[in-house]
Amino acid sequence: MNQHLSPSWQKILVDEFQKSYFQHLTTFVQNQRNQFPDKIFPSEKQTFQALNLCDIENVKVVILGQDPYPTKGHANGLSFSVQADVLPLPKSLQNIFKELKCNYPEKEILNGDLTNWAKQGVLLLNTILTVQEGIPNSHSKQGWEILTDEIIRKIAQTQDHLVFLLFGKNAHSKESLIDEKRHAVIKTSHPSPLGVFKSGKDFVSFQGSNVFKLTNDYLRSNHKAEIVW
Numbered sequence: 652m653n654q655h656l657s658p659s660w661q662k663i664l665v666d667e668f669q670k671s672y673f674q675h676l677t678t679f680v681q682n683q684r685n686q687f688p689d690k691i692f693p694s695e696k697q698t699f700q701a702l703n704l705c706d707i708e709n710v711k712v713v714i715l716g717q718d719p720y721p722t723k724g725h726a727n728g729l730s731f732s733v734q735a736d737v738l739p740l741p742k743s744l745q746n747i748f749k750e751l752k753c754n755y756p757e758k759e760i761l762n763g764d765l766t767n768w769a770k771q772g773v774l775l776l777n778t779i780l781t782v783q784e785g786i787p788n789s790h791s792k793q794g795w796e797i798l799t800d801e802i803i804r805k806i807a808q809t810q811d812h813l814v815f816l817l818f819g820k821n822a823h824s825k826e827s828l829i830d831e832k833r834h835a836v837i838k839t840s841h842p843s844p845l846g847v848f849k850s851g852k853d854f855v856s857f858q859g860s861n862v863f864k865l866t867n868d869y870l871r872s873n874h875k876a877e878i879v880w
Contacts, residue, residue: 655696667798
């Protein structure tokens with residue numbers, strides 16, 4: 652499975668690939684692809700797309716999702732992103748774009764493919780990287796979470812002045828992996844229709860959070876190029 656991962660990330664994660672959990676995960680995903688042809692998303696070549704488009708030394712922002720969209724033709728290996736021809740957009744992505752337009756009213760949004768963000772240093776990482784059609788979280792607790800926790804940990808330990816955007820309870824649980832003296836951590840509710848207006852003791856509602864502007868303010872203050880959202 653990891654043969655579709657870029658050499659730079661292969662080197663960083665080589666120790667993980669030798670561990671028993673990853674051997675189990677590889678077998679599980681391959682068996683799923685064999686048992687349910689064309690029903691495991693994203694495609695094998697796009698499973699590690701978030702990493703392949705954004706080498707660790709180029710990461711500036713991390714946006715964590717939970718698992719890929721379970722709708723055929725949607726998932727492209729990037730959290731919250733969809734293939735360019737998908738309409739209507741998933742509601743979470745619609746709300747992300749609404750907030751983006753509030754931050755940057757002049758922004759023209761052409762489609763739901765966020766590849767351009769990834770190429771600028773936005774790591775759009777799901778904590779679970781595969782899913783079966785029609786069954787959200789169907790590939791949870793098989794080992795993906797262990798691997799992606801290690802990815803988050805390595806990024807936070809080896810890079811400086813990054814912005815971690817944690818949307819929703821699942822993403823909030825990863826806060827302990829991040830040194831907040833070294834990085835900016837912005838916690839909001841999830842952009843889904845059920846969560847977009849919620850707020851809590853230690854997080855703000857996604858709507859009105861200004862996360863895109865706040866991210867660029869932080870990058871600029873640390874002498875890094877802003878993201879053209």
